[in-house]
């Protein structure tokens with residue numbers, strides 16, 4: 453038993469070898485994925501629409517089991533987690549914020565949604581209350597606690613969905629495009645929170661299309677190519693300076709971004725007359 457516990461606590465956060473995933477026997481969405489992510493790493497996951505970011509995050513969260521290949525998350529075989537074994541303990545450790553907040557919000561009020569996970573853990577009422585207040589404060593949505601999720605704006609729903617995962621205080625947090633549709637101030641609140649959680653030792657994987665936030669939220673970048681594989685795995689500095697890579701991975705478009713500009717995208721966009 454002690455050997456099992458030390459294996460679980462020392463294992464890397466994610467270990468994937470030859471992972472392939474295909475929906476409903478269709479063509480593979482991900483193929484030949486080899487990846488090791490250590491505990492305490494902050495990773496940004498980049499890739500064009502349909503490159504498999506959300507699918508990979510769902511695999512990492514044990515929602516799907518790989519069609520082929522080996523995969524351990526926090527020392528557990530993901531196939532048994534996906535089949536329901538130790539799923540309760542696993543989901544305390546690894547939390548996923550879905551790209552679509554409507555999937556995550558199903559209770560009568562925002563507070564109930566944020567309290568749902570801690571209540572499932574069987575925590576005392578005061579502990580549940582404390583965790584909810586912390587998560588709602590972190591996302592600056594305390595004032596929305598008594599509102600019904602369907603009464604919220606898109607950005608407010610996103611913040612509520614994130615709070616519903618934060619209240620579980622997972623060691624590993626998977627965020628699927630968390631800043632999409634957020635206004636600049638709210639985006640900053642979230643970016644800052646991701647940075648602080650990273651400094652506190654959490655393992656965080658964030659998928660995003662927003663290149664300018666990458667250096668703040670990650671120390672490592674994984675790029676999924678349009679051919680369903682990992683196209684690059686490097687530091688934010690090196691990835692964001694590699695213009696050919698960014699164009700090939702469809703992360704920037706030559707006619708949307710000025711030739712020779714640096715990754716920070718802070719220079720003005722060159723107007724173009726081309727329609728292509």
Ligand SMILES: Nc1ncnc2c1ncn2[C@@H]1O[C@H](COP(=O)(O)OP(=O)(O)OP(=O)(O)O)[C@@H](O)[C@H]1O
Pocket residue numbers: 475481499500501502503504505506507508551
């Ligand atoms: N439930 C599903 N059934 C069948 N195919 C699916 C399903 N979900 C996603 N796909 C397909 O899998 C591929 C990868 O989708 P995925 O959502 O992982 O991409 P993504 O990188 O997250 O894209 P985006 O940037 O648009 O969010 C796409 O071709 C998509 O159409």
Ligand SMILES: [Mg+2]
Pocket residue numbers: 505506507551628
């Ligand atoms: Mg997606």
